Every structure is written in C-alpha cells, then in structure tokens.
Amino acid sequence: MLQRRKILQYHTNKYNIHMYNFRLVLYVWVLSIIGILVINSAADxxxxxxxxxxxxxxxxxIIFSLIDYNYIAKFEWYLYSINIGMLIAVKLFGISVNGARRWFSLGPFGTFQPSELSKVIMxxxxxHLISEQKEKINSLATILRIGILYVIPMFLVAWEPDLSTTMVFAFLFCTLMFVGGISYKIIGAxxxxxxxxGGILIWYIQQPGQILLHDYQLNRVLSFLNPSDYLLTTYNQQYNSIMAIGSGMLTGKGLDNNTITSVKGGxxxxxxxxxxxxxxxxxxLGFIGSCVVIGLILLIVIECLRIAKDARxxxxxxxxxxxxxxxxFQSFVNIGVATGILPNTxxxxxxxSYGLSSLLSNFICIGLVLNVGLQRNRR
Known part of the structure; x- marks a missing residue:
C-alpha cells in the first residue's frame, strides 16, 4: 500500500493541475447523472x-488520470497474459445466460463482464505496440504480427459468444491502425x-445450413432486412422502441412515467x-432530451480528439x-438499434446504460485520456 502511494505521489507531482481537463469530467458526470435518472425511470x-x-x-x-499511461504500457505482456487468461476463464467458469458465457458471478455484488475490461487492456x-512500430506500420510483417496478437483475444470474445463486443474490438483495431499511420493504399485495398x-456474406448467412451465426444472431439480421416478417417476434423490440421514442415528441412525457402506454408501465x-x-x-425526455444526451456524447468525443491532437x-x-x-462506435450502434437503423445487438x-462493468471501463478510459491531457505540453 505504501509503495502504491509513493507511485501515485510521484506521478501526481509531475503534473500541472491547471492542465486538468475539468470540462471533460463535467460532461462525463452530467451524462452519467442523466443516465442514473433515466435508469431509475426505466426499471426498479x-x-x-x-x-x-x-x-x-x-x-x-481520478486515480488513472494521475498515473502515467506510459508507465502502465510498460506492463504490456503482463496485461496481455491477464487479458487472455481472463477471457478463457469466463468461458470455462463464467455463468451462462441464454447460451452465452460472458460474466463472472460476484454474488451479492452482481456480475462482472471481462470483455468490458478487455477493451481497455487492448x-x-x-x-503501445503500434507506437513502437510506427516506422514500420505499413510493412506486411508488422501488420500480420500486430493483427495476429489482436485477433487472439478478439476470437475469445467472439467465442463466448459476444458478437457486439467483437465488433467494438474490430472497430478499435481499425481506429488504432488508421491513426497509427497505415497507408491509404492499404486501406483502399x-x-x-x-x-x-460483405455482399457475399449477407447472401451466405441467408442460406440454409449457414454456420457463421447463431440462430438468434441470424434472426436479428433477417428481422432487420425484412422487418414486416418479424414484427411480432424478433423485430418487436425495435418496433416498440421506435414507437416509444416517437411518442415522446418534443419535450417527452417526463421522468418516472408509468402509464400503461409507457415503456415501463406497458x-x-x-x-x-x-x-x-x-x-x-x-x-x-423527448426530442430535446435526446439531443442533450447525443450532444453530451459528442462533446466528450470532441474533447478526447482535442486531447489526442495535442498529445506529447x-x-x-x-x-x-x-x-x-x-x-x-458504441453510441452510434446503441442509438442506431433503438431507432431501427441497425440490426438489434x-x-x-x-x-x-445500466451496467457496472461497462461504466467502470468507460471511466478508466476517460482517466487515461485525462492523463494524456495532463502531459500534452511536456517534452
């Protein structure tokens, strides 16, 4: 414990508190408080x-914002091993819900979803790996080496199965490689x-006997492609979601609405x-409240990109x-599903959204970004 305090004090002393991005913290806190209010209204x-x-x-x-991200990156292979072990363990010993093993049971404290923490570790x-190989990022050997290391934990997440988080992993990899400087020629190819x-894949999954998707995943895709055929079954959730959003009109029905026609009451x-x-x-909260939520998410993303631009x-x-x-990506997909412009996932x-594993991983991510911002003018 004393050693941890020394490490934290060491890293804290290197930073100028005036460089702390309180604006980003404020956006995150306001959005989180809105989330708590809406969750309280959605379910008891x-x-x-x-x-x-x-x-x-x-x-x-706050703790992660005061620990040098470069210091954390030094433990890359330890983190990678922990990540792999954690994802294998949840498949072997996790609790099963609807045929998927994605969670560890924590008893009275609820559940823990390792794939959420895995996103942060990845x-x-x-x-770190891409920054170390930035001069060779367009080398086929480098791309294959990084890609293979990345695919292993991504495959373990897909094996749970957890297709939605696998998509987040894939998008994160594309983001990191793009920002890392991969050639536009490679991107184009x-x-x-x-x-x-992609066209062949969409055709294939609609064929009898396809083996790429589980039945429930296939039904979600098919219901998106042909919503009228699944209106009373798979597409019913999304249809009701669209109706609920539309019923809020400009200002909404108000929090804790429990009428028989509401999401909660009905x-x-x-x-x-x-x-x-x-x-x-x-x-x-209506159209205005929805715009406020989307606006706060946009402001958080903009602040992250500003900090990225000025990173040292x-x-x-x-x-x-x-x-x-x-x-x-997560915001676009979640809102896209709720509004019916994307398949249900x-x-x-x-x-x-409610979920302690997701909330914790998001806060760790923001802490890392704040730390990047604290070092933006250092050389």
Missing part, C-alpha cells in the same frame, strides 16, 4: 447500483476487398435499462483517439 432496483458505480468509477477515473497494449465480401421492451435505454430517453507522443495520441473511437450506451 438498478439506479442505486448505478449510483454506486458512478461514485466508484469517478474515483477510479487499447493500452496496442496503442482492404475496402475494395471488404465490400464484395412492459413493451425487456431490459430497457440496458440496450434500449435510448428508447426511455426519447419517450420521457504517438502512444498518447492513439490512447485518446481509441477512446473517442470506442465511445463513438447488445451494446450499452456509454455512461447512460
């Missing part, structure tokens, strides 16, 4: 836990190959406090850009 018994997660997450954020490790392959959406939290936002090294630039990428809305 979750807001108190989310409040505890908010307080604990804020403490963790961000730190590969920001990949896109040129990906577009026709029980039209299962687990509205998590994946479909934006339906509750739209219904109870490539590693910090990648860390802050990666966090911006994670928040952007389970990704939380950052700082708004």
């Amino acid at each position: 018994g979750f807001a108190a836990k989310q409040l505890i997660g908010f307080v604990g997450g804020s403490v963790v954020m 961000l730190i490790i590969f920001a 990949i896109l040129g190959a990906a577009l026709p392959l 029980n039209f959406i299962s687990e509205p406090q998590t994946d479909f939290i934006f339906a509750v936002v739209g219904e109870e 090294d490539m590693r910090g630039h990648l860390v802050a850009s990666g966090v911006a990428g994670i928040i952007t 389970g990704l939380p809305l950052p700082f708004v």
Whole structure:
C-alpha cells in the first residue's frame, strides 16, 4: 500500500493541475447523472447500483488520470497474459445466460463482464505496440504480427459468444491502425476487398445450413432486412422502441412515467435499462432530451480528439483517439438499434446504460485520456 502511494505521489507531482481537463469530467458526470435518472425511470432496483458505480468509477477515473499511461504500457505482456487468461476463464467458469458465457458471478455484488475490461487492456497494449512500430506500420510483417496478437483475444470474445463486443474490438483495431499511420493504399485495398465480401456474406448467412451465426444472431439480421416478417417476434423490440421514442415528441412525457402506454408501465421492451435505454430517453425526455444526451456524447468525443491532437507522443495520441473511437462506435450502434437503423445487438450506451462493468471501463478510459491531457505540453 505504501509503495502504491509513493507511485501515485510521484506521478501526481509531475503534473500541472491547471492542465486538468475539468470540462471533460463535467460532461462525463452530467451524462452519467442523466443516465442514473433515466435508469431509475426505466426499471426498479438498478439506479442505486448505478449510483454506486458512478461514485466508484469517478474515483477510479481520478486515480488513472494521475498515473502515467506510459508507465502502465510498460506492463504490456503482463496485461496481455491477464487479458487472455481472463477471457478463457469466463468461458470455462463464467455463468451462462441464454447460451452465452460472458460474466463472472460476484454474488451479492452482481456480475462482472471481462470483455468490458478487455477493451481497455487492448487499447493500452496496442496503442503501445503500434507506437513502437510506427516506422514500420505499413510493412506486411508488422501488420500480420500486430493483427495476429489482436485477433487472439478478439476470437475469445467472439467465442463466448459476444458478437457486439467483437465488433467494438474490430472497430478499435481499425481506429488504432488508421491513426497509427497505415497507408491509404492499404486501406483502399482492404475496402475494395471488404465490400464484395460483405455482399457475399449477407447472401451466405441467408442460406440454409449457414454456420457463421447463431440462430438468434441470424434472426436479428433477417428481422432487420425484412422487418414486416418479424414484427411480432424478433423485430418487436425495435418496433416498440421506435414507437416509444416517437411518442415522446418534443419535450417527452417526463421522468418516472408509468402509464400503461409507457415503456415501463406497458412492459413493451425487456431490459430497457440496458440496450434500449435510448428508447426511455426519447419517450420521457423527448426530442430535446435526446439531443442533450447525443450532444453530451459528442462533446466528450470532441474533447478526447482535442486531447489526442495535442498529445506529447504517438502512444498518447492513439490512447485518446481509441477512446473517442470506442465511445463513438458504441453510441452510434446503441442509438442506431433503438431507432431501427441497425440490426438489434447488445451494446450499452456509454455512461447512460445500466451496467457496472461497462461504466467502470468507460471511466478508466476517460482517466487515461485525462492523463494524456495532463502531459500534452511536456517534452
């Protein structure tokens, strides 16, 4: 404990408190408080836990903001080993829900989802690896080496199965490689190959006997492609979500709305406090409240990108850009699912959806970004 205090004090003394981005902290806190209020309105018994997660997450954020991200990156292979071990352990010993093993049971404290922490670990490790290889980033050997190391934990997440988090991993990898300076020629070649392959993939998964997707995943894709055929089954959740958002109109029905026609009172959406939290936002806070939530997310992303722009090294630039990428992708997918513009998939809305594992990982990410900002003028 004494050694930890010395390390924290050492790193704290190197920073100028006037460089601390309190604006980013304010945006995160306001969005999180809105999330707690909406969660309390969406379902009973979750807001108190989310409040505890908010307080604990804020403490963790502050701690990580005062520890040099370069110091954390020194333990890359230890972190990588822990990450692999954690993802294997949850598949072997985790609790099973609807055929997926993604969580460890923590008894009265709820559950822990390792893939959420894994996102943070992957961000730190590969920001470090890419920054170390920035002069060789366009080398085929470098791309393959980094890609293979990245695919291993991503495969373990897909094996749980957790397709939505796997997509976050894939997007994070693309973000880090793009920011790391991969050639536009390589990007063009990949896109040129990906577009026709994507078309073939969409055709293949609709064929009898396809083996790429589980039945529930396939039904979600098919219901998105043909919503009228699945209106009373798979697409029902998204349809009700769209109706709920539309019913909020300009100013919404107000928090804690419990009428028979509401999401909560009518029980039209299962687990509205998590994946479909934006339906509750739209219904109870209306168009104005929805714009406020989206605006706060946008401001958080902008602050992360500003810090990335002024980072003192490539590693910090990648860390802050990666966090911006994670928040952007998860927000776009969550809101896209709730509004029916994307197939149904389970990704939380950052700082708004209920989920202590997600909330904690998001706060750690913001802490890392704050630390990058604290060092932006150092040489």
